[in-house]
Amino acid sequence: MRPMRTTQLSRLIAVAFLFVTMGVILPDAAAQRRINPVKNASKELQGKNERRQDGDSIDVSHFVEKHDERGNIVLVDTVKGIEVPDSIANGLEPGGKVPKMIYPLLHSASVSVDIWDPVMRLFGQHYGLIEFSGEVNLHNRYIPVVEIGLGTTDYTPEDNNYTYKVPLTPYFRIGCNYNFLYNSNPDYLVMAGLRFGYSRFTYEVNDVTIASDYWGESATFNLPRQTGSFTYMQVVFGLKVKVYGPISMGWFVRYKAKLHESDATYGKPWYIPGYGSRNGAITGSFYISYTLPFKRKIPAPEIPLD
Numbered sequence: 001m002r003p004m005r006t007t008q009l010s011r012l013i014a015v016a017f018l019f020v021t022m023g024v025i026l027p028d029a030a031a032q033r034r035i036n037p038v039k040n041a042s043k044e045l046q047g048k049n050e051r052r053q054d055g056d057s058i059d060v061s062h063f064v065e066k067h068d069e070r071g072n073i074v075l076v077d078t079v080k081g082i083e084v085p086d087s088i089a090n091g092l093e094p095g096g097k098v099p100k101m102i103y104p105l106l107h108s109a110s111v112s113v114d115i116w117d118p119v120m121r122l123f124g125q126h127y128g129l130i131e132f133s134g135e136v137n138l139h140n141r142y143i144p145v146v147e148i149g150l151g152t153t154d155y156t157p158e159d160n161n162y163t164y165k166v167p168l169t170p171y172f173r174i175g176c177n178y179n180f181l182y183n184s185n186p187d188y189l190v191m192a193g194l195r196f197g198y199s200r201f202t203y204e205v206n207d208v209t210i211a212s213d214y215w216g217e218s219a220t221f222n223l224p225r226q227t228g229s230f231t232y233m234q235v236v237f238g239l240k241v242k243v244y245g246p247i248s249m250g251w252f253v254r255y256k257a258k259l260h261e262s263d264a265t266y267g268k269p270w271y272i273p274g275y276g277s278r279n280g281a282i283t284g285s286f287y288i289s290y291t292l293p294f295k296r297k298i299p300a301p302e303i304p305l306d
Contacts, residue, residue: 010294080172103140104294110135110248112289114149119286127153127271129168133287141182145194147173161209164270166201171274173197173234187242189250195234196259199274202227205266223266230272231260240289248289256281 036167064076112135118126132150138144149171177193205223233256240250256275261268268278276283 009114020187027238047212060208094123101139101141103186104137106294107140108185108291109137110289110291112287114147114285114287116285116287117151126155127151127166131285135177137179139166139182140186141179143177143179143191143193145175145177145193145195147175147197149274151199151201151271153271155271156207161207163206165204165206166271166273168268169199169201169273171197171201172200173274175234175236177236187248189240191240192235192237195236195254197232197274198230198233199272200227200229201269203271226264226266226269227262228264228269228272229247229260229262229271230258230275232256232258232272232275238285245293246293248291249290250287250289252285252287254283254285256283 001231064078065073066076112133114131114133116131117125118130121128129150129152133146133147135143135145150168151166151171152168153164153166155165173195175193175195177191180190180192181188202225204225207220208223209220233253236252238250238252240248243247258275270278272278
């Protein structure tokens with residue numbers, strides 16, 4: 001029985017040694033696991049905006065804040081010259097993802113003048129006058145628009161025997177644009193949109209001449225003045241580009257379609273203020289805008305060199 005007891009004692013000592021060894025090793029390993037992610041996050045300086053890449057961190061002991069052209073906060077390491085956007089202050093989503101809309105709800109407002117009709121009249125167009133518009137930019141994405149203009153015509157076709165007149169008449173349209181570059185630089189917009197327009201106006205057809213080849217005589221008369229109303233829609237696509245300071249320029253291609261028209265006793269009108277000529281479905285606009293930003297830019301602080 002003595003050898004058996006010696007063997008059992010040896011086994012107990014071995015087991016006890018194993019437990020003591022594990023007790024010493026496991027706490028150190030656990031501690032090492034807790035420390036490793038912090039040490040390995042970056043081989044450089046530890047600090048704000050840690051992104052677990054070398055050179056991405058900023059030492060909190062010597063950094064300053066400045067603002068970029070969009071008003072976002074940028075952290076600058078004055079020793080290494082590293083610039084990193086402040087994710088928390090700028091409202092970035094977890095993981096550094098850019099949110100769906102980075103610009104504020106009320107981003108800006110603009111007033112514009114459309115010089116399409118005045119320019120086209122220099123090239124032979126016989127109708128139109130001028131148009132103004134106002135818009136509000138929401139999140140740099142949705143842009144409600146109101147368009148108001150004045151239209152007129154006094155036109156005698158060369159190959160016809162009448163004069164068509166519409167006195168100076170106001171018209172208006174409402175609609176909305178969608179900016180496809182809503183999370184990009186707001187100085188450049190690529191847009192599509194809809195417009196709904198309405199015009200109520202009077203028109204005349206004067207000096208209507210009817211000639212008789214048989215009798216060799218002719219008669220001239222005027223048709224009574226008529227009042228018409230016209231409702232229509234436009235599908236638009238265009239661009240807008242900043243030129244200088246708050247001044248921008250842009251253009252739209254407009255596809256137009258009639259929605260409703262009042263009855264006419266002596267023939268349908270040839271020109272409708274705001275809609276243009278009855279002939280053709282494509283028109284355009286070229287405008288100059290003045291933009292009023294709702295959010296004033298904050299000047300960037302000076303970065304110390306020391």
